[in-house]
Each structure stands twice: as C-alpha cells, then as structure tokens.
Amino acid sequence: MSDLRPVPGGAPDEGAPSGPDLAGLLRQSARGDESAFAEVYDAVSAKVYGLAVRVVRNPAQAEEVAQESLLEVWRTASRYDPDRGSPMAWILTIVHRRAVDRVRSAESATRRDAAYHDRNRSVSHDETAEAATASLEAHRVRSALSTLTEVQREAVELAYLQGYTHTEIARALDLPVGTAKTRIRDGLIRLRDTMGVGSGR
Structure with missing residues (x-):
C-alpha cells in the first residue's frame, strides 16, 4: 500500500455503494486482500482525517496521523473483534490514540526545548523581580x-x-x-x- 495519504475533506465517489460491510472488508484485509482494504480506505478516510485534525489541530500533522493510522488498520486488521464494537469505532480508536500520542510528543519536545533555553540563556538583571x-x-x-x-x-x-x-x-x-x-x-x-x-x- 504505497499511497495512503487521505484527501482532506474527501469522500467516496458518488457512484460507490453506500454502507459497505466494513467488518467483512476488514476480515478480507486481514488475509492480505488489498482491494478490500482499498474499500475500507475509501469509506473511512474522511472521518479518519477529520478526527486527526480535530485532535492535533495541524493539517499537515493530521495527514501524517491519518496515514499512520490507516497503515496500522491494514497491518492489524486481524485484531478487529466485532464483539467489542463496530469497525468504525475500532478504527477511530486507533486514530485517536495516535493523534494524542502525536500531541503529547510535540508538547514534550516543546518543553525540552524550553528547558534547554532556560538552562543556557544569560541571566538578566531583573530576573529576581x-x-x-x-x-x-x-x-x-x-x-x-x-x-x-x-x-x-x-x-x-x-x-x-x-x-x-x-x-x-x-x-x-x-x-x-x-x-x-x-x-x-x-x-x-x-x-x-x-x-x-x-x-x-
């Protein structure tokens, strides 16, 4: 699967069938069926990107999160358990986890940069005040x-x-x-x- 970047705000073609059987498509994807995963991708990519951009609030990073999440769906499709929830809920849980990880990673990097700056900057005359x-x-x-x-x-x-x-x-x-x-x-x-x-x- 070489190109999984979702088109922001994209949606399946109007001629595509509505309400695909995501559970069945995930089972096929778990067996390596790329055409089945392509249908999953078309059905969920807009929602995946939408959730990612709401959490990370950065369109470019949201695209990366969406791509990483869809790749994880492709690689771990066999782990989907219909007894534990709907396919869409399972997919969006993956997206939310990755998006939150991205936010926390960015915040951690910012704190490290700020700490480094504080340790290495010159002390100004009015710092005590x-x-x-x-x-x-x-x-x-x-x-x-x-x-x-x-x-x-x-x-x-x-x-x-x-x-x-x-x-x-x-x-x-x-x-x-x-x-x-x-x-x-x-x-x-x-x-x-x-x-x-x-x-x-």
Whole structure:
C-alpha cells in the first residue's frame, strides 16, 4: 500500500455503494486482500482525517496521523473483534490514540526545548523581580481557582495547568466536547471576575 495519504475533506465517489460491510472488508484485509482494504480506505478516510485534525489541530500533522493510522488498520486488521464494537469505532480508536500520542510528543519536545533555553540563556538583571512577580501572580491564580465550582476547577486545571486539549478533557471526564468547553469557558469567566481582570471592552 504505497499511497495512503487521505484527501482532506474527501469522500467516496458518488457512484460507490453506500454502507459497505466494513467488518467483512476488514476480515478480507486481514488475509492480505488489498482491494478490500482499498474499500475500507475509501469509506473511512474522511472521518479518519477529520478526527486527526480535530485532535492535533495541524493539517499537515493530521495527514501524517491519518496515514499512520490507516497503515496500522491494514497491518492489524486481524485484531478487529466485532464483539467489542463496530469497525468504525475500532478504527477511530486507533486514530485517536495516535493523534494524542502525536500531541503529547510535540508538547514534550516543546518543553525540552524550553528547558534547554532556560538552562543556557544569560541571566538578566531583573530576573529576581520577574520571578517574584510570577510567584505572586501564581498565588492569585490559585486563590481564584478555589472560588470555582468543582467541575469548573477540574476542567480549567486540566486545560491550563496540565495542558490537555478540549478533546482529551472531554474523554478524561466522560463528557461531550461541547460540555467540556462550556465548563472551561464558564470557569475562565469566573476567574476573570474574581481576579478583577477587565473584559477589554
């Protein structure tokens, strides 16, 4: 399978049959049937890319994640167990795992670069004052967080203290993504009001 790059937003040809038997096609793919896998690819590539781009938020990286995921589907088709869920759910689970791994890998690389920069940069004359100011601001934020409801604080801390994406937060808290976003938004509004930050208007 030499070319598995999905076309962003692509969809199967209008003349293609609707609702293919993905479970059957995966069984054929597991036996090395490339034409069966091509049908799987046509049926799922748009959804695979769509999920990848929602998680990694970078079209180029989403294409790479989609390609890697589809290759994994091809290589591990024999592992699909219809008793444990639908073919599409199995495929999208693979995509989500790879996309989250890509995000975490990128965040880890960013932290390593930042740490290297901090270790090797020159110390400026006002660094102590800046550190003290940052410490005071952090104390204000922690105090303000204590005024949030438990569900708001949980969502805000996951987003801004632990660096999780909205999708990861929704998955971690077993919530729809929209609900997770609402909790974060409401928490930030309350934090702004508690800390006396102007609305900018």
